[in-house]
Amino acid sequence: MGVSDDWAARLDPGVVSFYRLRMMGVHATAATRGERAGGGARPETAEIRRLLSESGIERGEPTRIYWYTARRPVAHVEFSAGTPVVLKWLDAAGLSSGNESFALRLLRGLAPPDVLAEALPRLVGTSPTGEVQIFDYIDHVSTWAEQATNRGAPGAPPYTALGQVLAALHALPVDGMDQRYPDRRVKFPIPSLSRLTPAEFSRGYGTDFAEYVTAIQAVEEEMALMRETWTHHHYIHFDLHDDNVLFRDEEPSVALIDWEAAGFGEAAYDAGTVLGQILLHGLPGLQSGADSPAAAKALEPARTFLGSYLRFSTMSDEALLRIIQFAGVFLMMSNLGRLEKVGSLGRVGRLSLIVGRRLVQDPEPRLALFAARLGRQ
Numbered sequence: 001m002g003v004s005d006d007w008a009a010r011l012d013p014g015v016v017s018f019y020r021l022r023m024m025g026v027h028a029t030a031a032t033r034g035e036r037a038g039g040g041a042r043p044e045t046a047e048i049r050r051l052l053s054e055s056g057i058e059r060g061e062p063t064r065i066y067w068y069t070a071r072r073p074v075a076h077v078e079f080s081a082g083t084p085v086v087l088k089w090l091d092a093a094g095l096s097s098g099n100e101s102f103a104l105r106l107l108r109g110l111a112p113p114d115v116l117a118e119a120l121p122r123l124v125g126t127s128p129t130g131e132v133q134i135f136d137y138i139d140h141v142s143t144w145a146e147q148a149t150n151r152g153a154p155g156a157p158p159y160t161a162l163g164q165v166l167a168a169l170h171a172l173p174v175d176g177m178d179q180r181y182p183d184r185r186v187k188f189p190i191p192s193l194s195r196l197t198p199a200e201f202s203r204g205y206g207t208d209f210a211e212y213v214t215a216i217q218a219v220e221e222e223m224a225l226m227r228e229t230w231t232h233h234h235y236i237h238f239d240l241h242d243d244n245v246l247f248r249d250e251e252p253s254v255a256l257i258d259w260e261a262a263g264f265g266e267a268a269y270d271a272g273t274v275l276g277q278i279l280l281h282g283l284p285g286l287q288s289g290a291d292s293p294a295a296a297k298a299l300e301p302a303r304t305f306l307g308s309y310l311r312f313s314t315m316s317d318e319a320l321l322r323i324i325q326f327a328g329v330f331l332m333m334s335n336l337g338r339l340e341k342v343g344s345l346g347r348v349g350r351l352s353l354i355v356g357r358r359l360v361q362d363p364e365p366r367l368a369l370f371a372a373r374l375g376r377q
Contacts, residue, residue: 115161164308166309178233190227201213222360234264279298328358329360
């Protein structure tokens with residue numbers, strides 16, 4: 001299909017996360033020399049010692065190293081003394097080109113409120129060549145994806161706190177900064193699929209690709225308008241998939257990782273991405289009708305998040321409708337990953353296309369589903 005791997009990665013919640021600060025299952029193994037998916041051997045323990053020393057990280061002798069599934073080496077290092085760290089090698093030609101360190105330094109420099117500052121990864125060093133970034137390890141957390149799929153995950157996702165953190169991010173004073181850093185502007189992330197060539201179509205994923213493309217093309221008029229009116233008035237994460245949102249039972253209860261794609265863009269996109277994922281997790285409950293008890297239970301997390309986000313933000317009514325539309329966009333585009341992995345849409349995939357299309361094409365009446373908690377007409 002005529003869509004770049006970069007774009008597909010940003011919209012597929014299953015492949016976006018480049019480092020996961022968790023030692024679970026196949027995602028991490030004790031340090032051994034081995035080949036990684038992207039080619040080349042993992043750095044030896046001696047090289048890691050050298051990088052830490054050159055970066056001014058002195059926390060004693062490394063006692064254990066875990067490697068994470070990623071496109072390039074990502075290591076979690078434990079020490080005989082001191083807090084563990086995560087070493088993240090950068091991709092020279094990929095999504096990671098040093099933008100994450102720029103984003104975190106910019107955000108810290110804007111004196112963010114505590115609720116946002118505590119949600120940011122702590123960058124503690126960079127190698128002299130700039131090829132490796134070093135972060136403090138975030139402990140006692142589970143990803144949003146794990147909480148959504150793993151019954152053993154602790155507690156319920158703190159959507160109120162997530163809404164507050166995101167509102168704080170979008171309230172930062174960045175007026176005119178996109179003019180100062182024009183290369184940090186993010187573009188509207190969904191290309192037009194209105195004119196796929198036969199060659200592009202033949203490379204589409206799965207057996208239901210034609211059904212997926214037809215659904216996306218049905219909202220091309222609305223998407224074209226969203227693309228034309230895309231703004232750069234806020235600093236946004238731009239990659240808030242459920243592997244990049246960490247939850248814990250204690251305070252601070254939310255952390256946002258993987259800021260590689262961050263930049264100046266439209267706040268409604270971030271909020272819509274989160275809302276869309278909440279709705280995606282609750283889709284099975286919506287099959288029984290919007291007025292059913294199951295639907296009410298499925299919609300409650302969405303109302304909680306959106307109510308919290310709006311309570312702490314100054315979002316206009318027009319922007320609120322854009323959030324609903326971007327939630328619909330996420331629901332529809334999530335099927336790209338489903339087709340790539342599973343090969344077919346299935347019942348949930350088709351339902352997400354139907355619900356997503358309605359949110360994109362007619363967001364105002366859909367907003368009534370959340371009105372009871374939003375306090376707006």
